[in-house]
Amino acid sequence: MDEFDFINHIKKKHSLPLVGDDCAVVPKDSETELLVTADMLVEEMDFRLEWTTPRILGHKALAVSLSDIAAMGGKPSWALISIGVPRELWNTEFLEEFYEGWHELARIHDVELAGGDVSRTPSSLVIDSTVGGVVASGKAIKRSGASAGDAIYVSGSLGGAAAGLQLLGKGHRYSHDGTSALSSMMLRQLRPQPRLHLADQLQAGALASAMIDISDGISSDLTHLCTASGTGAQIFAEMLPLETGLLDYAGSFDAALEFAIHGGEDFELLFTADPEKISAADLESVTRIGEVTGNPGIIELVRDGGAKTLPAHGHRHF
Amino acid sequence: MDEFDFINHIKKKHSLPLVGDDCAVVPKDSETELLVTADMLVEEMDFRLEWTTPRILGHKALAVSLSDIAAMGGKPSWALISIGVPRELWNTEFLEEFYEGWHELARIHDVELAGGDVSRTPSSLVIDSTVGGVVASGKAIKRSGASAGDAIYVSGSLGGAAAGLQLLGKGHRYSHDGTSALSSMMLRQLRPQPRLHLADQLQAGALASAMIDISDGISSDLTHLCTASGTGAQIFAEMLPLETGLLDYAGSFDAALEFAIHGGEDFELLFTADPEKISAADLESVTRIGEVTGNPGIIELVRDGGAKTLPAHGHRHF
Numbered sequence: 001m002d003e004f005d006f007i008n009h010i011k012k013k014h015s016l017p018l019v020g021d022d023c024a025v026v027p028k029d030s031e032t033e034l035l036v037t038a039d040m041l042v043e044e045m046d047f048r049l050e051w052t053t054p055r056i057l058g059h060k061a062l063a064v065s066l067s068d069i070a071a072m073g074g075k076p077s078w079a080l081i082s083i084g085v086p087r088e089l090w091n092t093e094f095l096e097e098f099y100e101g102w103h104e105l106a107r108i109h110d111v112e113l114a115g116g117d118v119s120r121t122p123s124s125l126v127i128d129s130t131v132g133g134v135v136a137s138g139k140a141i142k143r144s145g146a147s148a149g150d151a152i153y154v155s156g157s158l159g160g161a162a163a164g165l166q167l168l169g170k171g172h173r174y175s176h177d178g179t180s181a182l183s184s185m186m187l188r189q190l191r192p193q194p195r196l197h198l199a200d201q202l203q204a205g206a207l208a209s210a211m212i213d214i215s216d217g218i219s220s221d222l223t224h225l226c227t228a229s230g231t232g233a234q235i236f237a238e239m240l241p242l243e244t245g246l247l248d249y250a251g252s253f254d255a256a257l258e259f260a261i262h263g264g265e266d267f268e269l270l271f272t273a274d275p276e277k278i279s280a281a282d283l284e285s286v287t288r289i290g291e292v293t294g295n296p297g298i299i300e301l302v303r304d305g306g307a308k309t310l311p312a313h314g315h316r317h318f
Numbered sequence: 319m320d321e322f323d324f325i326n327h328i329k330k331k332h333s334l335p336l337v338g339d340d341c342a343v344v345p346k347d348s349e350t351e352l353l354v355t356a357d358m359l360v361e362e363m364d365f366r367l368e369w370t371t372p373r374i375l376g377h378k379a380l381a382v383s384l385s386d387i388a389a390m391g392g393k394p395s396w397a398l399i400s401i402g403v404p405r406e407l408w409n410t411e412f413l414e415e416f417y418e419g420w421h422e423l424a425r426i427h428d429v430e431l432a433g434g435d436v437s438r439t440p441s442s443l444v445i446d447s448t449v450g451g452v453v454a455s456g457k458a459i460k461r462s463g464a465s466a467g468d469a470i471y472v473s474g475s476l477g478g479a480a481a482g483l484q485l486l487g488k489g490h491r492y493s494h495d496g497t498s499a500l501s502s503m504m505l506r507q508l509r510p511q512p513r514l515h516l517a518d519q520l521q522a523g524a525l526a527s528a529m530i531d532i533s534d535g536i537s538s539d540l541t542h543l544c545t546a547s548g549t550g551a552q553i554f555a556e557m558l559p560l561e562t563g564l565l566d567y568a569g570s571f572d573a574a575l576e577f578a579i580h581g582g583e584d585f586e587l588l589f590t591a592d593p594e595k596i597s598a599a600d601l602e603s604v605t606r607i608g609e610v611t612g613n614p615g616i617i618e619l620v621r622d623g624g625a626k627t628l629p630a631h632g633h634r635h636f
Contacts, residue, residue, distance in 0.1 A: 001409060003436040010417055016431050018396070024432035026396050026450070029347030038448060040400040040437040078336070078344050082358040082446045090636050091319060099328050113334050114342035117446070118321040119358040120635035124439065128400045128446035130356060132344070317438035318408050 002316045004224075020228070022071035022213060023133070025140045033140060035133040037068035043124035045317065051168045052190045054094045057127075058101030059191050064215070065131035066109060066194035067267040071213035073141035073203030074133040076109055076196070081116040084126040109196055139203060141271070146210035146229035148294035150272040153286050155195050158218065159256060160243030162263020164189030167249075181245025188243065192267035198283065199269060205281055211271040217264040220314025222299055225270065226292070235261075235290035235310075237303035261301070264315035320634045322542075338546070340389035340531060341451070343458045351458060353451040355386035361442035363635065369486045370508045372412045375445075376419030377509050382533070383449035384427060384512035385585040389531035391459035391521030392451040394427055394514070399434040402444035427514055457521060459589070464528035464547035466612035469593040471604050473513050473586045476536065477574060478561030480581020482507030485567075499563025506561065510585035516601065517587060525599055529589040535582040538632025540617055543588065544610075553579075553608035553628075555621035579619070582633035 001009070011019045018024040023035040041047060041061055052060075062079065069076045081102065085095065106113065111131065164185035174186035195213075202208040212225045218235070226233050237253075240260050250256040272292050290302075300307040319327070329337045336342040341353040359365060359379055370378075380397065387394045399420065403413065424431065429449065482492075482503035492504035513531075520526040530543045536553070544551050555571075558578050568574040590610050608620075618625040 006413065007436060010413075014417065014421055014431065018430060018432040024396065024398070026432060028352075034346075034352070034450075036396070036398060036432060036448075036450065038398045038400045038434050038446070040402055040435040040444075040446065042402050042437055042439050042444070044440045045402075045438050078342065078354070080342070080354060080356045080448060082356045084358050084360050084363075084444060085636075087636070095324065095328075099332065103332050112336060113332065114336040114344060114354060116356050117358040118325060118635070119360055120363050121360050121444070122362045122442055124441075126358075126360070126402060126439070126444045128356070128358065128435070128448075130354075130398060130446075130448050132352075132354065317436070318403075318405070 002318050004316065021143050022068040023074065028134065031137055032134045033137050035069055035072050035074040035135055035140065036130065037065050038128060038130045039064045039068070041127045043126065049125070054097035055101030056191050058098040059105045061127045061129045062102050062105050062111070063192045063194050063267065065129045066196060067192065067213045067215070069131055069133040070194050070196045070199035070269060071211050072135060073139065073199050073208070073211065074135040075200065076111045076131050076133040078112050078114040078132045079106065080114055080130040082119070082128040083116070084119045084121040086121050086123050086125060089125065135203065141203060141208050141211040143210055143212050143225045143228035146225060146231050146272040146292045148231055148292050150209050150292040151275040151278065151288050152233060152235060152290040152292060153271050153273060153278060154241065154289050155198050155269045156266070156285050157241045157243040158266055158268065159246045159259030159263050160185045160188035161192065161265035162259045163243065163246055163249055181249065185243060185245065185249070189265060192265060194267060195269045198286070201281070201283060202271060207277050207281055208271040208273050211269060214266045214268045214270055215264055216316065217262045217314025218270060219261050219299065219310050220312045221270055223312040226299060227297060230296050232293040232295035232298035233290055234293055234300045234302050234307060237301055239287065239289045241287040261310065262313040320636050322634065339461050340386040341392065346452065349455055350452045351455050353387055353390050353392040353453055353458065354448065355383050356446060356448045357382045357386070359445045361444065367443070372415035373419030374509050376416040377423045379445045379447045380420050380423050380429070381510045381512050381585065383447045384514060385510065385531045385533070387449055387451040388512050388514045388517035388587060389529050390453060391457065391517050391526070391529065392453040393518065394429045394449050394451040396430050396432040396450045397424065398432055398448040400437070400446040401434070402437045402439040404439050404441050404443060407443065453521065459521060459526050459529040461528055461530050461543045461546035464543060464549050464590040464610045466549055466610050468527050468590040468610040469596065469606050470551060470553060470588070470590050470608040470610060471596060472559065472588050472607050473516050474584070474603050475559045475561040476584055476586065477564045477577030477581050478503045478506035479510065479583035480577040481561065481564055481567055499567065503561060503563065503567070507583060510583060512585060513587045516604070519599070519601060520589065523599055525595050526589040526591050529587055532584045532586045532588055533582055534634065535580045535632030536588065537579050537617065537628050538630045539588055541630040544617060545615060548614050550611040550613035550616035551608055552611055552618045552620050552625060555619055557605065557607045559605040579628065580631040
């Protein structure tokens with residue numbers, strides 16, 4: 001049983017209708033609903049201090065939760081940070097810089113830190129990031145709204161964060177100018193950008209039928225979306241927007257595809273829509289990569305005219 | 319710098335008006351406000367698995383956050399649980415039982431689990447509990463509302479949770495019948511009860527001028543309340559409602575006072591009020607223990623007719 005199976009099990013056992021999308025949707029007022037989401041980041045499991053800076057880590061802690069708000073078509077408004085700190089990081093510049101990086105991103109998206117907790121851990125650093133946002137009532141873009149015939153789109157580019165993780169693991173470090181492709185890929189891993197502007201356009205125009213953010217990898221995240229929608233999907237290998245420099249770094253199209261399909265943490269938006277609506281809208285950096293099918297749970301990768309079923313090989317902790 | 323100093327520093331540096339009470343108060347609709355609070359519990363720091371059961375730990379994880387909602391006079395409605403689990407606890411009965419205990423308490427207070435996160439840690443278990451609740455607009459009971467001349471009250475009894483912690487540390491274990499005073503004190507530590515019913519009465523009757531829950535110990539928590547209100551306080555040693563059996567266990571009134579004043583985690587409500595209003599209200603288990611004074615920041619313990627200044631010696635992590 002991995003964590004997704006476990007969450008499904010608890011959802012069923014305790015009858016938890018709010019659990020299972022990128023955010024929970026909770027009643028707010030007559031016109032809007034509240035979106036809430038929480039993400040835990042654990043040292044050694046989800047990040048390493050020697051690969052990043054406290055400031056960039058503060059950015060990421062907020063970014064991963066903002067990406068969940070984006071995935072429902074919402075606007076973030078407040079946040080809580082709970083942080084468990086080992087003694088050796090206390091009374092150092094670490095927390096100062098962490099909250100500085102957090103606030104740099106928060107200011108851009110007009111998010112206010114409302115509270116949280118500061119605790120101590122025996123060794124590893126642990127961060128739990130909670131964000132609250134709003135969406136017009138009944139208008140949250142859920143994972144469950146896709147229909148056969150919808151086209152599948154993704155924002156930005158794919159595979160950079162996973163390649164960046166591999167680079168960091170091999171001992172590479174990003175440089176602050178960030179101009180090389182390798183630095184860019186490492187920064188995709190360390191400093192993801194939540195796609196809130198695109199989310200806003202999709203929500204305002206009622207353009208997307210279903211949406212999820214790519215946190216675990218397309219193969220996993222598209223499976224979640226299709227399972228929730230009761231559909232299948234075909235994606236076209238040649239249409240995937242590979243991260244700049246990924247093909248060079250990976251050495252072959254096959255290897256680049258592995259990063260793009262199974263690699264997590266790109267924090268791009270993956271959504272389904274009527275292609276005529278998307279063609280008519282003026283969206284930046286959106287690529288059509290496939291279509292929704294009527295084969296529930298079957299995700300196929302089409303390449304050179306042939307299709308093969310894609311296993312959900314994205315990131316999981318257990 | 320301890321964690322309270324640090325939180326104050328960050329609040330000032332980044333201008334965070336919502337930070338600093340038991341919950342943040344966020345706009346909701348024309349009649350109500352949203353209360354949100356988060357509490358992190360870390361294995362070895364805040365609990366030990368050999369002292370408790372997964373089910374009781376699930377209860378406590380929710381109870382500590384419900385107590386924060388109570389401290390503002392609110393009603394809880396939804397919650398998030400983020401849990402970081404070491405591999406050795408995965409695929410055991412641990413999580414099943416944890417969520418069972420969590421839900422036993424949640425059902426009593428009509429709280430719905432809306433989401434959260436499941437992650438992995440290298441070793442210790444980490445839980446971050448977030449609860450959202452509601453309160454009538456402008457009616458949240460803040461720490462800052464006390465005035466000189468108000469009386470100070472506390473719910474229930476004091477010192478049991480701290481004595482229970484000491485007992486557990488000495489190797490004692492509670493028995494399920496829970497009838498002995500020692501078992502009761504250990505259960506005060508392990509399975510705190512949020513005082514939501516009293517909070518509701520205080521809020522509905524507009525009875526309390528300021529309130530906080532006792533999580534770190536009266537000496538700390540009363541200091542927080544007085545600092546926020548710009549007042550001081552006198553508390554009367556002989557009026558403190560000591561936990562049943564505490565005097566026997568501690569061996570002297572002095573030793574019992576140490577548990578009652580500096581011991582944390584009783585999760586009782588500490589509030590200030592006009593004593594005529596409280597006399598007129600029909601409140602169960604509320605004891606008048608002192609009064610608010612005009613000496614900002616000075617907390618005095620009155621005993622045998624003499625007063626001495628009380629240092630804030632409650633629990634802190636750093």
